[in-house]
Amino acid sequence: MGTDGMRWGDLSDNNNEMGHVLIIMLLEWLLVLFIAYCTYEAGSSRSGDRRSPFFFLKKFEKKHSASFRKPSLQRHGSKVYVQLEKLDVIQEREKVEQSLLEHDMSHAIVCDNLKKVYPGRDGNPGKSVVRGLSLALSQGECFGMLGPNGAGKTSFINMMIGLIKPSSGTAYVQGLDITTNMDQIYANMGVCPQHDLLWETLTGREHLLFYGRLKNLKGFTLTQAVEESLKSVDLFNGGVADKQAGKYSGGMKRRLSVAISLIGDPKVVYMDEPSTGLDPASRNNLWNVVKRAKQNRTIILTTHSMEEAEHLCDRLGIFVDGNLQCVGNPKELKGRYGGSYVFTMTTSSNHEVDIENLVKDLSLNANKIYQITGTQKFELPKKAIKIADVFRAVENAKSRFQVQAWGLADTTLEDVFIKVAREAQPFDVLS
Ligand SMILES: Nc1ncnc2c1ncn2[C@@H]1O[C@H](COP(=O)(O)OP(=O)(O)OP(=O)(O)O)[C@@H](O)[C@H]1O
Numbered sequence: 222m223g224t225d226g227m228r229w230g231d232l233s234d235n236n237n238e239m240g241h242v243l244i245i246m247l248l249e250w251l252l253v254l255f256i257a258y259c260t261y262e263a264g265s266s267r268s269g270d271r272r273s274p275f276f277f278l279k280k281f282e283k284k285h286s287a288s289f290r291k292p293s294l295q296r297h298g299s300k301v302y303v304q305l306e307k308l309d310v311i312q313e314r315e316k317v318e319q320s321l322l323e324h325d326m327s328h329a330i331v332c333d334n335l336k337k338v339y340p341g342r343d344g345n346p347g348k349s350v351v352r353g354l355s356l357a358l359s360q361g362e363c364f365g366m367l368g369p370n371g372a373g374k375t376s377f378i379n380m381m382i383g384l385i386k387p388s389s390g391t392a393y394v395q396g397l398d399i400t401t402n403m404d405q406i407y408a409n410m411g412v413c414p415q416h417d418l419l420w421e422t423l424t425g426r427e428h429l430l431f432y433g434r435l436k437n438l439k440g441f442t443l444t445q446a447v448e449e450s451l452k453s454v455d456l457f458n459g460g461v462a463d464k465q466a467g468k469y470s471g472g473m474k475r476r477l478s479v480a481i482s483l484i485g486d487p488k489v490v491y492m493d494e495p496s497t498g499l500d501p502a503s504r505n506n507l508w509n510v511v512k513r514a515k516q517n518r519t520i521i522l523t524t525h526s527m528e529e530a531e532h533l534c535d536r537l538g539i540f541v542d543g544n545l546q547c548v549g550n551p552k553e554l555k556g557r558y559g560g561s562y563v564f565t566m567t568t569s570s571n572h573e574v575d576i577e578n579l580v581k582d583l584s585l586n587a588n589k590i591y592q593i594t595g596t597q598k599f600e601l602p603k604k605a606i607k608i609a610d611v612f613r614a615v616e617n618a619k620s621r622f623q624v625q626a627w628g629l630a631d632t633t634l635e636d637v638f639i640k641v642a643r644e645a646q647p648f649d650v651l652s
Contacts, residue, residue, distance in 0.1 A: 227239055307546065307547055309547055309548050309549055309557075310545050310546070310547065310548060313355060313356060313357065313545070313548050314355040316357045317331055317332070317333055317355040317356065317357045318355075320357050321333060321393075326395075326396060327359060327360065328357045328358060328359055328360070329358055329359065329360045329361075329362070329394070329395055329488065329489055329519035330356070330357070330358040330381075330392065330393070330394055330395075330489060330519055330521070331356070331357050331358075331392060331393045332354050332355055332356040332357075332381075332390070332391075332392040333355060333390055333391055333392065333393070334353045334354070334355055334389070334390035335351055335353070335354040335355075335377070335380060335387050335390040335391065335392055336349070336351055336352060336353050336354075336387060336388045336389045336390050337349070337350050337351040337373070337376050337377075337380060337385065337387055337388050337543075338350070338388040339376075349543055350373040350376045350543050351373045351376055351377050351380070351387075351543050352542075352543040352544050353390065353544075354377060354390075354540075354544075354545055355545075356538065356545070356548075358519050358521070358536075359519070360488075360517075360519060361515070361516070361517055361518065361519060362519055362520075362535050362536060363511075363515050363519075363520040363522060363533055363534050363535050363536075364519075364520070364521050364522070364534060364535070364536050364537070364538065365522050365523075365524060365529075365530040365533065365534030365536070365537040365538070366521060366522065366523045366524075366537075366538055366540055367523075367524065367525075367527070367530055367537055367538070367539045367540065367638055368523075368539060368540035368541055368642075369541060369642050372540045372541055372542060372543070373540060373542070373543045374493075374523040374540055375415060375493060375523070377540075378412075378491050378493050378521065378523065380392070380399065381394070381399060381491060381521070382410065382412050382491055383399065383403040383406070383407070386400065387399070387400065394406045394409075394410065394489055395409065395488060395489065406489075408436065408437065409487050409488050409489060410487050410489050410490070410491070411481075411482035411483055411484070411485070411487035411489070411490040411491070412482055412490070412491050412492075412493075413478045413479050413481070413482035413490070413491070413492040413493065413495050414478070414493055415493040415494050415497070415523075417474045417475065417477070417478045418478070419466040419474060419477065419478070420466060421465060421466060421467030422465055422466075422467065423465065423466055424462065424463050424464055424465055424466065425451060425456050425461065425462045425463075425464065425466060425469070425473075425477050425480075426447060426451065426462040426463055428466060428477060428481060429446075429447040429450050429451065429477075429480060429481065429484055430443065430447055432481045432484050432485075433446055433447055433484050433485060436484060436485030436487075437485070438484075438485055446484060446485065446486075447484070450480045450483065450484050451480065453480065453483070453510060453513060453514075454476040454477065454479060454480040454510050455476065455506060455510075456473060456476060456477060456480065461473070470503070471498055471499060471503070472499050472500065472502075472503025472504075472506065472507070475495065475496065475498075475499055475503070475507060476503075476506065476507055476510060478495075479492070479495060479507060479510055479511065479514075480510075483514050487518070488517070488518055488519065489518070489519050489520075489521075490514070490518055490519070490520045490521075491520075491521050491522075492511070492520060492521070492522040492523070493522075493523050494523055494524055494525065495507060495511065495522065495524070496508070496524070496526065496529055497525070504529075508529065508532055508533060511533055512533065515533070522534065527633065527634040527635045527638060530551065530634065531551045531634055534551070535550060536548065536549060536550050537549065537550070537551055537554060537634075539554075539637075539638060539641045539642065541641065541642050541645035542645065544645070546641045546642075546644075546645045547641055551634055554634065554637050555631075555632050555633070555634060555637055558632070558636075558637040558640055558641060559631070559632025559633075559636060559637055560602060560603055560604070560632075561588075561600040561601055561602050561603055561632060562600070562601045562603060562606070562608075562611075562629055562630065562631060562632075563590070563598060563599070563600060563601075563628075563629070563630045563631075563632060563633070563636055564580065564583075564587075564598070564599045564600075564601050564611065564627075564628070564629050565596065565597070565598045565599075565626075565627060565628045565629075565630075566579075566596070566597055566615075566618075566624060566626070566627040566628075567595050567596040567597075567624070567625040567626040567627070568595055568622060568623065568624055568625060569595055569622075569623065569625075570594060570595045572622045572623075573592065573595065573597060575618065575621070575622065576597050576618070577589075577597070579614050579615075579617075579618055580599050580601070582614065583601060583605075583606050583610060583611060583614055584601050584602055584605040584606050586602050586605055587599050587600060587601050587602070588600040590636075590639070595625070596626075600636075608629065611629055615627055
């Protein structure tokens with residue numbers, strides 16, 4: 222008949238290998254469990270994108286690459302670009318990496334090394350206009366994108382709204398990937414383009430009804446949303462809403478474009494130079510609309526107006542030649558890049574040298590920002606000068622020659638912009 226088989230007591234018997242067998246089975250079980258976890262994680266990620274089964278190695282990989290990233294060389298045609306990332310930009314990139322790694326949903330928009338290269342034509346090399354933009358924007362944040370003409374701001378927005386495809390990298394809007402889930406993103410996105418895209422023969426109300434329907438609003442909800450929208454941009458009273466858009470003033474058209482971008486309560490809105498071409502009163506009106514709209518929405522706004530940026534935005538990024546040069550709130554940027562006073566003096570042109578000498582006496586480290594027919598502007602390092610000394614020097618100059626005007630001011634956002642844009646150009650391109 223059969224034997225009793227193995228018993229727990231036999232484990233201590235050196236004549237059988239049962240102890241070893243159990244240890245091997247335990248190790249195999251742990252290994253299979255780990256492989257199953259990796260396979261599951263690789264198949265389920267935010268936005269439905271597949272992750273590498275070796276995603277767990279990324280933590281080490283990222284740390285390694287971050288420390289080597291600072292100055293990097295890129296070749297485009299005959300030009301060599303030196304990328305010198307500033308600490309704030311590096312920190313923003315790390316924030317993006319962390320957010321992606323942890324599936325952090327507190328960010329409404331996450332751009333992950335977004336790049337755009339327009340293909341070259343007639344044998345010319347391609348044009349790189351967005352060179353690896355990494356940005357993480359919180360829910361409810363209004364982010365201002367500043368930059369000189371041709372910096373790549375519109376190209377960036379066009380990628381975000383699905384008009385053009387990124388050449389590499391991607392962005393996530395509320396966890397949805399712009400390269401694969403644009404249809405879902407559209408349902409919760411609003412756009413105010415740089416130039417008003419309106420039908421001259423349709424009224425303001427008809428525009429909003431049309432765009433409201435595109436956002437899946439129907440019946441009473443649609444009528445109510447249109448009415449609220451018209452009221453919020455001051456196009457409701459006096460029958461304005463039922464006038465053809467072709468008869469609207471520039472300010473009214475712009476306000477209608479902003480209203481269109483906000484209909485259906487989208488959680489993410491892009492505004493490309495919303496107040497361009499408006500007179501100060503219309504611009505103030507529009508700013509009030511945007512300010513009201515900021516609650517609970519993430520807005521990316523491009524602008525050439527420093528006043529607008531300071532007025533509306535929680536954070537700003539200065540974008541030059543496809544690269545983010547700095548990022549922070551307006552106060553931080555002024556503090557970081559503005560360790561100086563701006564001294565301006567206007568005299569007749571034959572006293573320009575006297576002014577240069579006056580400034581040199583105040584501080585040998587002063588920098589001339591510009592000189593235009595008798596008006597000179599200098600940066601004076603705050604640490605090196607006393608305001609009283611400046612006043613004394615100006616009084617002294619006034620006793621010797623005619624000073625038409627002068628001023629001493631703290632750094633403005635415009636000074637920061639000029640400084641950052643100017644510093645970025647010579648370093649970025651070494652031909
Ligand atoms: N479809 C295209 N093909 C090739 N080059 C393009 C294309 N669209 C834009 N560019 C070029 O890309 C660069 C960036 O243009 P973009 O409009 O994105 O800049 P921007 O910062 O929005 O400028 P602005 O402030 O003047 O609106 C410019 O040099 C422009 O000529």
